[in-house]
Amino acid sequence: MPVRAPRICGCGHRIASGEHCPCERKRKAAYELRRVSSRERGYDSKWDKERAAFLKLNPRCARPGCGAPASVVDHIVPHKGDQRLFWSRSNWQPLCTTCHSRWKQAREKRAAKPSWES
Structure with missing residues (x-):
């Protein structure tokens, strides 16, 4: 089965196909902290x-x-x-x-x- 080539994240990390960069996880976590509650x-x-x-x-x-x-x-x-x-x-x-x-x-x-x- 063919596998996609790795990609280079904006932060410079080489990311394997189907994987997420550590900077992406940090960015998503920071967004969730700023996001207003569902009630709001x-x-x-x-x-x-x-x-x-x-x-x-x-x-x-x-x-x-x-x-x-x-x-x-x-x-x-x-x-x-x-x-x-x-x-x-x-x-x-x-x-x-x-x-x-x-x-x-x-x-x-x-x-x-x-x-x-x-």
């Missing part, structure tokens, strides 16, 4: 009630072929603080924890990928 981002008791009602109406994961019990209400289009988009039920989808984690991780990897690696 709008996920409060009102959200908890709306989420529960939505999952009651949509009990199964929306990912094709999954069908597992949904436990997460995902915003299809990231709201990034836009309250109208945050509360728009047409922007919500029910997902199981596994699908949400995989899908979110894949989306973040695509967003972080440099254009020359497409």
Whole structure:
């Protein structure tokens, strides 16, 4: 099976395919320390009630072929603080924890990928 060549991180470290640079871990940890809490981002008791009602109406994961019990209400289009988009039920989808984690991780990897690696 072919393996990608190592890459050079912006800090100068040589990073093997599929690995993360130590500077990236530090950068992510620093970001998490500065990030506001979920309650401050709008996920409060009102959200908890709306989420529960939505999952009651949509009990199964929306990912094709999954069908597992949904436990997460995902915003299809990231709201990034836009309250109208945050509360728009047409922007919500029910997902199981596994699908949400995989899908979110894949989306973040695509967003972080440099254009020359497409």
